Each structure stands twice: as C-alpha cells, then as structure tokens.
Amino acid sequence: MSTKIKRGADALVESMQTAGVSNVFTLSGNHIMPIFDAVYDHKIKLIHTRHEAAAVHMADSWARLTGEIGIAMVTGGPGHANAVSALYTAGMAESPLVLLSGHAPINQLGMGAFQEMAQVDIAAPLTKASWVCKSVSELPSDFAKAVSIAKSGRPGPVHISLPSDVLDNAFDSSTSMPKAADFEPIPMKADKLVINEMITALLKAKKPLVLTGPMMQSQAGRKVLASLEASLGIPVIGMESPRGIGDPCLGAFSEVLAQSDCVLLLGKKLDFTLKFGKAPNFNQDCVFFQIDPEITEIERTKRAVGSKLQLSACTDVHSAIQAIIELNGHTASVAREWQTEVHAAIAYRPAAWSSAPSSPNKLHPAQALAPLQAILDSHPESVLVSDGGEIGQWAQACLKAPNRVINGVAGSIGAGLPFATAASLARPGAPVVAVVGDGTFGFHSSEIDTAVRYQLPFLLIVGNDACWNAEHQIQIREYGQARVIGCELLPTHYEKVCAAFGGFGELVTEKEQVLPAAHRAIASKLPSCLNIMIDGVPAPSIRRS
Numbered sequence: 001m002s003t004k005i006k007r008g009a010d011a012l013v014e015s016m017q018t019a020g021v022s023n024v025f026t027l028s029g030n031h032i033m034p035i036f037d038a039v040y041d042h043k044i045k046l047i048h049t050r051h052e053a054a055a056v057h058m059a060d061s062w063a064r065l066t067g068e069i070g071i072a073m074v075t076g077g078p079g080h081a082n083a084v085s086a087l088y089t090a091g092m093a094e095s096p097l098v099l100l101s102g103h104a105p106i107n108q109l110g111m112g113a114f115q116e117m118a119q120v121d122i123a124a125p126l127t128k129a130s131w132v133c134k135s136v137s138e139l140p141s142d143f144a145k146a147v148s149i150a151k152s153g154r155p156g157p158v159h160i161s162l163p164s165d166v167l168d169n170a171f172d173s174s175t176s177m178p179k180a181a182d183f184e185p186i187p188m189k190a191d192k193l194v195i196n197e198m199i200t201a202l203l204k205a206k207k208p209l210v211l212t213g214p215m216m217q218s219q220a221g222r223k224v225l226a227s228l229e230a231s232l233g234i235p236v237i238g239m240e241s242p243r244g245i246g247d248p249c250l251g252a253f254s255e256v257l258a259q260s261d262c263v264l265l266l267g268k269k270l271d272f273t274l275k276f277g278k279a280p281n282f283n284q285d286c287v288f289f290q291i292d293p294e295i296t297e298i299e300r301t302k303r304a305v306g307s308k309l310q311l312s313a314c315t316d317v318h319s320a321i322q323a324i325i326e327l328n329g330h331t332a333s334v335a336r337e338w339q340t341e342v343h344a345a346i347a348y349r350p351a352a353w354s355s356a357p358s359s360p361n362k363l364h365p366a367q368a369l370a371p372l373q374a375i376l377d378s379h380p381e382s383v384l385v386s387d388g389g390e391i392g393q394w395a396q397a398c399l400k401a402p403n404r405v406i407n408g409v410a411g412s413i414g415a416g417l418p419f420a421t422a423a424s425l426a427r428p429g430a431p432v433v434a435v436v437g438d439g440t441f442g443f444h445s446s447e448i449d450t451a452v453r454y455q456l457p458f459l460l461i462v463g464n465d466a467c468w469n470a471e472h473q474i475q476i477r478e479y480g481q482a483r484v485i486g487c488e489l490l491p492t493h494y495e496k497v498c499a500a501f502g503g504f505g506e507l508v509t510e511k512e513q514v515l516p517a518a519h520r521a522i523a524s525k526l527p528s529c530l531n532i533m534i535d536g537v538p539a540p541s542i543r544r545s
Contacts, residue, residue, distance in 0.1 A: 006170060006171065007034060007038065007136075007167065007168055007169065007170060007171055008034075008136035008139045008166050008167045008168065008169055008171050009034035009035045009037065009038040009167040009168070010038045010171060011136070011139050011140045011171045011175075011177070012035060012038070012139045012140060012143055012162070012167070013035065013038040013039055013042055013044065014042075014140065014177065015139070015140035015143045015144060015177065015178055016044055016071070016143065017042060017043070017044065018144075018177070018178060018179070018180055018183070019069060019143070019144070019147050019180075019183040020068060020069075020180075020183075021044055021068075021069065021071050022043070022044060022045065022068075023044070023045050023046075023047055023062065023071070023425065024039070024044060024045070024046050024047065024071045024072075024073050025047045025049060025054075025055040025056070025058040025059045025062070025070070025071065025072050025073070025422070026046055026047065026048060026049065026055055026072065026073040026074065027048065027049050027050070027051065027052050027054075027055055027074055027075070027079065028048065028075070029074065029075020029076070029079045029102055030075060030076075030102070030114070030115075030164070031075045031076040031079075031101075031102020031103060031104070031115070031162070031163075031164045031167075032073055032074070032075050032100075032102040032162070032167070034164070034167040034168050035073065035100075035162075035167060047421075047422075047425065047450070047454060048450070048453075049418070049447060049450050050444075050446040050447055050449055050450055051082060051444060051446065051447070052072075052074040052075075052079050052080075052082035052083035052086075053082055053083055053085055053086040053414075053418075053444075054086075054417075054418040054421075054444045054447050054450070055072040055073070055074060055083065055086075055418075056072040056074075056083050056086035056087060056090060056097070056099060056157075057086050057089065057090075057415040057418035057419060057422075057444070058070075058072070058418045058419070058421055058422035059071055059072040059090075059097045059098075059099075059422070060086070060089065060090040060093065060095045060097055060157075060415070060419070060422075061385075061405050061415075061418065061419040061420075061421075061422035061423055061426070062422045062425065062426055063090075063095045063096050063097050063155075064093065064095050064217075064218055064405055065218065065219075065383070065403055065405065065422070065423055065426040065427065066426050067218065067220055069096055069097065069098060069147050069150060069151065069183075070090075070095065070096065070097035070098070071097065071098055071100065072086075072097060072098070072099045072100070073099075073100040073101075074099070074100075074101050074102070075101070075102040075115075076101055076102040076103045076104060076115045076117065076119065076161070076164075077104075077114075077115025077116070077117050077119075078115065079101070079102065079115075080101040080102075080103075080117065080119045080122070080123070080161070081117070081122065083099060083101065084122055084123055084126060086415070087099065087123065087126040087127060087157045087159070088126050088410050088412065089407065089408060089410040089412045089415055090156065090157045091126055091127065091128075091156045091157050091410075092214070092408050092409040092410035093214045093240065093408035093409065093410065094154055094155050094156055094213060094214040094215035095155060095156065095157070095214075096147075096150040096151045096155035096156065096157075097150060097157045097158075098143070098146045098147060098150055098157070098158050098159070098160065099123065099127075099157060099158070099159045099160075100143075100160055100162055101119055101123075101159065101160070101161045101162065102161075102162055102164060102167075103119060103132060103161035103162055103163045103164065104116040104117075104163065104164070105163050105164045105165035105166075106134070106163045106165055106166065107165055119132075119159075119161045120132055120159070120161055123159040124159075126157065127156065127157045127158055127159045128149055128150065128156045128157065128158050129146070129149050129158045129159070130158070130159040130160075130161075131159075131160060131161070132160070132161040132163065133160055133161065133162050133163065133166055134166075135166060136166050136167075136169040136170070136171050136172075137171070137172060137175050139162070139166065139167075139171070140175075140177050140178050141178055141182075142160055143160065143178075144178035144182040144183050145182075146158040146159075146160050147183040148182065148183055148184060148185060148186060151183075151184070151185035152185040152186045152293075152316070153185075153186075153188065153293035153294065153316050154215065154267065154292075154293045154294055154316075155185075155215050185316070187316060187318075187319050188293055188314070188315040188316045188319055189315065189319065190313065190315040190319045190320050190322075190323040191313045191315065192323055192327060194311055194312075194313045195291070195313060195320065195323050195324060195327060196327050197311055198264060198289045198291075198311050198313075199232070199324060199327060199328055201262065201289070201310075201311070202232065202234055202262060202264060202289070203232070203233075203234075205261050205262035206261055206335070206338070207256075207259050207260045207261050207262070207338050208234050208235075208260065208261070208262040208263070208264070209234065209235055209236075209237060209256075209257065209260045209262070209263050209264070209342070210228070210229075210232070210234055210235065210236040210237065210263075210264045210266050211237050211239060211263060211264070211265055211266065211268040211274070212225060212236065212237070212238050212239065212266045212267055212268050212317070213238075213239060213240065213266075213267045213268040213269060213317075214239075214240040214408055214409060215267060215317060216238055216266075216267065216317060217238045217240045217404070218403075219402055219403050221238075222238060224318075224321060225238060225321075227325065228321050228324060228325060229339075231324070231325045231328050232324070232328060233336075233339065234339070235338070235339050235342040235343065236266075237250070237253065237342070237346070239268060239273060239274075240406060240408055240409060241273070241396065241406065241408075241409070242273065242388070242407070242408070242409050242410065242411035243273075243393060243539075244272065244273025244274060244275070245257055245273065245274060245275065245281060246541065247393075247396065248393045248394070248396050248397030248539065248540045248541075248542055249396040249397060249400075250346050251345055251346045251347055251348040251349060251397075251542050252345040252346070252348045252542050252543060252544045253342075253345055253346050254281065255345055255543070255544065256341060256342045256345045257281065257282065258280060258281060258282065258283060259283060260282070260283060260286055261283060261285065261286055261287070262286065262287050262288075262289070263282070263286060263287075263288050263289070264288075264289045264290070264291070265288060265289070265290040265291070265292065265301065266291050266317060266320065266321070267291065267292055267293070267317035267320075269292075269297055269300075270288070270290075270297075270300065270301045270304055270305070271409075273409060276304045277301070277304050277305045277308070278304075286308065287308050287309075287310050288301065288305055288308050288309045288310065289309075289310060289311045289312065290309060290311075290312040290313075291312070291313045291314075291315060291317065291320045292312075292314060293314065293315065293316045293317065294314070295314050298312045298314060345544070348542065348544055349397065349398075349542065350540075350542065353366035353367075353370075353398075353540075354366070354367070354370070358534075358535050359535050361509040361510075361533060362509065362533045362534055362535050363508075363509075363510070363511050363514075363532060363533065363534050363535070364534070364535055364537065365390075365391055365394035365398075365463060365534050365535070365537060366394060366397075366398055366540075367511045367514075368461070368463065368508075368511065368514060368532045368534050369394055369395055369398040369399055369435065369461070370398050370399075371511070371514040371515040371518070372399060372433055372459075372461065372514070372515070372518060373398070373399055373400070374515060375431050375433055375459065375515075375518055375519075375522065376399060376400070376401040376431065376433055378431060379429075379430045379431055380402060380430075381402055381403065381427045381429075381430040382401045382402055382403065382427075382430050382431045382432070382433070383401055383402075383403040383404070383405065383420075383423040383426075383427050383430060383431070383432040383433070384399050384400065384401035384403070384404045384405075384433055384434075384435075385404075385405045385406070385416055385419045385420045385423055385432065385433070385434035385435070385458075386399075386404070386405075386406040386407070386416070386434075386435050387406075387407050387413055387414070387415065387416030387419075387434070387435065387436040387437065387440045388407040388411060388412060388413035388437075388440070388470070389413055389437040389439065389440060389468075389469060389470045390437070390469045390470050390473065390536075390537070390538060390539040391435060391436070391437045391463035391465075391469070391534070392406070392407060392413075392416075392435060392436075392437070393539035393540060394435075394463070394539065394540060395435035395461075397540050397542070399433070399435070401433070403423070403427060403430075405419045405423060413437070413439065413440045413443070414440050414443030414444060415443075415444070416434050416435070416436040416440055416460075417434065417436065417440075417441070417443075417444045417445065417447045417448065417460065418444050418447050419434065420432050420434035420451075420458040420460060421447055421450055421451045421454075421456050421458065421527075423458065424451065424456035424457055424458050425454070425456055431459065431522060432457070432458035432459065433458070433459045433461065434458055434459065434460050434461065435461045435463065436460065436461070436462055436463070437462070437463050437465075437468075437469065438462055438463065438464045438465065438466065438467075438489055438492065438494065439467075439468045439469075439489060441462050441494050441497075445494075445497055445498075445501075446501070448460075448497075448498055448501040448502075448503050448527050448529075449501045449502070451503070451527035452501055452502040452503055452526065452527055456527065457522070457524075457525050457526055457527055457528065458527055458528065459518060459521050459522060459528050459530065460498065460527070460528060460529045460530070461529075461530050461532060462494045462495075462529060462530070462531045462532065463532060463534045464491060464492070464494065464531055464532060464533050464534060465533075465534050465535065465536035466488065466489045466490060466491040466492075466536075467487055467488060467489055467536045468487040468489065469487070469536045470539070471486075471487050472484060472487040472536060473538045473539075475487065491533065493507065493531060494529055494531045495507050495529045495530065495531040497529070498527065498528065498529035499529075501527075502526070502527075503526045503527040503528055503529060504520075504521050504524040504526045504527070504528040504529070505528065505529045505530075505531065506520065506521065506529075506530055506531070507531050507533070508530050508531065508532040508533070509532075509533050514530070514532065517530050518530060
C-alpha cells in the first residue's frame with residue numbers, strides 16, 4: 001500500500017495506530033466498510049462479533065483488563081441503536097472506551113438518507129461526550145480527542161458518529177496528524193493544601209475508611225490502592241458492585257462501615273450503593289471527605305449529608321493518590337486493630353456454605369462454584385468474570401482471581417459471555433472462568449461462535465435453576481410465593497448449545513463432577529460451557545452474628 005493517505009478512513013486507522021490500538025471489536029455494516037478496507041493493510045485486528053452490544057461489552061472488558069482504550073465499531077442506524085444499551089454498563093463501570101458508529105452521509109442529511117438517525121442524541125445521555133465528525137480533515141484529531149476524554153477524570157465511554165462520505169472522501173496528506181501525547185488523559189492538579197488537611201484529619205480519626213470506586217478495581221488499580229493503604233495505615237476499600245455495602249465480595253463489611261467515624265470518598269460516588277450516606281448504614285456522627293473529578297458529584301454529596309461533608313477537592317483520583325502518598329509525612333495514629341478488624345470482616349464467609357443442603361441432582365451455588373477456585377489459583381493472570389443475578393453474587397462471594405470483570409454498578413445482566421471472550425484475548429494462556437445465569441446465557445450465546453472463530457478459550461459456568469431467580473426472589477419476598485409469575489425458564493441443555501457452536505460442553509448435577517469437568521473443559525482449549533443444575537436460592541447476605 002502507498003504511504004500516502006488517500007481517504008478519511010485511512011487517516012482514522014493511522015490515528016488508531018498512533019494511539020496504540022491493537023484490537024477493534026466490531027460488527028460489519030454498510031457505513032463502516034471504508035474502515036474495514038483501511039484496516040486490511042495495518043496490524044490492527046478486527047474482532048468481528050455477532051451483535052453490536054457485544055462489541056461494546058468486549059471493548060469494555062478489554063479496557064478494564066488492559067488499561068488501554070477499548071474500541072467498539074458498529075454501523076449506523078439500527079447498528080448504533082443495538083450498541084447503545086451496552087454503553088450504560090461501561091459508563092457505570094468507569095471503563096474508558098470509544099464507540100465509533102457509521103452514519104448517513106453529510107450530503108444526504110435531512111433528505112431521508114439510508115438509516116438516518118439522531119445518533120448523537122441517542123448516545124449522549126450514556127457517554128461523556130457524543131458528536132458527529134463533520135469533515136475528513138477532523139477525523140484523526142476527533143479520534144484523539146475522544147480517546148483523551150474517555151481516559152480523563154472519571155473514565156467512561158465516548159461516542160463519535162462517522163458519516164460515510166467523510167470516511168470515503170480524500171484526505172489532504174498535508175493535514176497534521178495527532179501525536180501520541182494527544183491521546184493521553186488530561187490530569188487535574190490536586191489541591192495539596194486541602195489534601196494535606198484531609199490526611200491530618202483521617203489520621204486523627206479512630207476508625208477511618210477510604211472508599212474507592214470502579215475505576216480503581218483493575219489489577220493495576222488494586223496495586224495502587226494497596227500502596228495507598230500501606231502509606232496511610234488506613235483501610236482502603238474498593239467498591240464496584242450494584243449490591244454496594246451488601247456486596248457479597250465484601251463479606252461482612254457493612255458491620256464495620258457502620259462503626260466508622262470518618263470516610264474519605266476517593267472517586268466513590270455517594271449513591272444508592274452507599275445508601276446515600278444515611279444511618280443506620282453509617283454512624284450518625286460520621287464525617288465525610290471527598291475527592292472526585294466531577295464537581296457535580298461533590299455537590300450531590302453535599303445535598304445528601306450536608307455539613308457532614310467537611311472537606312472536598314475536585315481532582316482526578318490518580319493525581320490525588322500520588323499527592324496523598326507524597327504528602328503523607330505523618331506517623332499513622334490509627335490503631336492496627338481497626339485495619340485488622342476491617343479486613344477480617346471482608347474476608348468472612350459462613351462455614352455452613354460448605355455443607356448447605358441441596359435438592360437431588362442439583363447443587364447449592366456455593367458447592368457448584370467453590371471447586372473452581374483451584375482453576376483460578378493455577379495461574380498468576382487468571383480472570384474471573386461474573387455476570388449479574390443471584391448466581392453472580394454467589395460467584396463474587398465464593399471466588400477470587402488476580403483479574404476480575406463483573407457486571408458493575410449498572411446492575412445489568414447479559415455481558416458475561418462477551419466479557420469472557422475479550423478477557424481471553426487480553427490474558428492469553430490464562431484461565432478465564434465466567435459465571436452466568438441461565439437467563440443471562442440467552443443474551444449473547446452466539447458470541448460463542450466469535451470465541452471459536454478467534455480461538456479464545458474460556459470456561460463458562462451456567463448456573464441453571466430454570467428461573468430468572470433475582471426477580472423470582474423479589475416476588476417471593478415482596479408479594480409471597482402464591483403470586484410468583486413470569487420468571488420461569490426451561491432447564492435447557494446450554495452445554496449442547498455451546499457444542500453446536502463448536503465449543504465444549506458438559507452437564508453437571510453432582511458436586512463431585514465440577515472440578516473434573518472443569519479440567520476436561522480447559523484441556524479442550526475451546527470456549528467451554530459447564531451447565532450446572534443448581535437450586536434457586538437467594539443471593540448470600542453475609543452476617544457474622
């Protein structure tokens with residue numbers, strides 16, 4: 001191929017290469033064919049999915065696991081509309097990605113163009129920024145701007161619509177192209193005076209806590225948080241679940257949270273996951289500090305707790321952590337016993353789970369999942385993927401791994417299989433264990449085909465209780481067993497569905513079968529499904545007494 005850039009699509013792909021993009025998760029369509037053609041002569045790999053929402057979920061998973069920008073690319077009109085719902089999950093997970101959507105040509109807008117749609121308006125509420133690229137000369141710089149915005153402050157998704165004529169039009173080779181620095185996040189300077197004041201107050205408190213949000217829950221992020229905790233001597237707790245303080249992954253954390261006298265919200269929103277900072281979930285006399293990249297979040301906290309928010313600073317979390325570690329020349333006065341107590345509460349799991357009763361030919365979720373820890377412990381880069389619903393909560397309570405991708409604060413379901421596909425790409429050679437419900441399996445089961453085509457193995461665990469169990473449990477709790485309706489499913493052979501797509505599948509009905517079946521699945525080196533028949537029990541609610 002000539003080194004001279006001929007089209008807008010070529011300029012866009014060159015900009016992607018400068019940004020370090022290695023994979024684009026996509027589904028083909030009329031409007032984006034010029035980009036497919038432009039990529040052909042470059043090293044960027046197209047991962048071609050079966051549904052546009054799955055492409056976004058894969059970009060989301062890739063971004064969380066690698067720290068790189070996730071790129072999803074779909075066609076215009078209905079392709080764009082299919083992709084948009086997945087932006088909510090990514091946004092609530094604070095995952096940096098860019099959605100590139102094909103778009104009707106500019107010279108036909110308002111004339112009833114093919115698949116003409118107000119795409120920017122549709123994506124805007126779910127993104128940090130959303131716009132149409134208006135000219136071929138702006139394509140490379142628009143992409144650089146999108147990547148920088150997605151990474152800056154509170155990370156999240158950004159959308160650009162790409163009109164087909166802009167992609168096809170000639171690109172002036174004299175136009176300046178973005179440099180690597182143009183794709184970097186824009187740091188927000190930390191107010192060191194305020195942060196130093198926070199440090200002093202935190203170290204004087206008897207039972208302080210630092211709470212962080214989803215953006216810091218990657219493997220790399222958790223290492224940074226460990227350094228912060230070591231510096232301060234104060235428990236630093238990461239939160240990314242819609243169950244919030246009741247997240248089974250956090251064990252009996254709610255018990256110690258209620259004792260805290262001082263809480264620093266370090267990029268953690270004071271939202272429903274924290275019960276809006278109200279008693280009895282928080283001590284009535286607890287005071288709050290907040291560091292957040294969005295002034296609107298600080299203002300919302302003020303409305304929730306009033307004068308209890310004593311100090312705040314608007315800066316990005318990474319800049320704030322760097323400043324805290326640099327400024328902390330104090331001698332920690334926090335009792336070591338408090339740190340030990342907090343971590344003991346988080347680690348607590350009821351011993352009774354190991355002997356929980358189950359029905360004939362069915363397993364209790366804890367017994368179905370616990371043996372899989374051996375798989376996750378077998379590799380330093382193993383990945384746990386957990387979807388939503390009751391089975392997802394059992395997975396988060398029973399299993400842990402160096403890398404984790406969950407449905408996130410959005411509380412959505414359905415992304416587990418696309419998450420696992422991208423996780424296999426991001427961590428080649430490492431076991432990927434993905435736990436989903438039988439309802440979830442129906443959302444993106446065809447992505448098994450994607451995983452087979454690209455040779456991306458994973459172990460998919462389907463907790464099969466023939467029910468939308470989360471909603472089923474709500475109905476029982478709120479309306480009574482006699483008024484259960486509309487949550488029934490069939491006890492389908494999902495393992496056969498996986499095999500039909502070219503993967504490996506086994507049905508499991510006894511706890512002794514779980515680990516041997518898992519080993520056979522991994523040995524197949526295929527996308528695999530263990531269809532485990534389970535009792536439809538509620539998600540765990542962990543209390544020590």
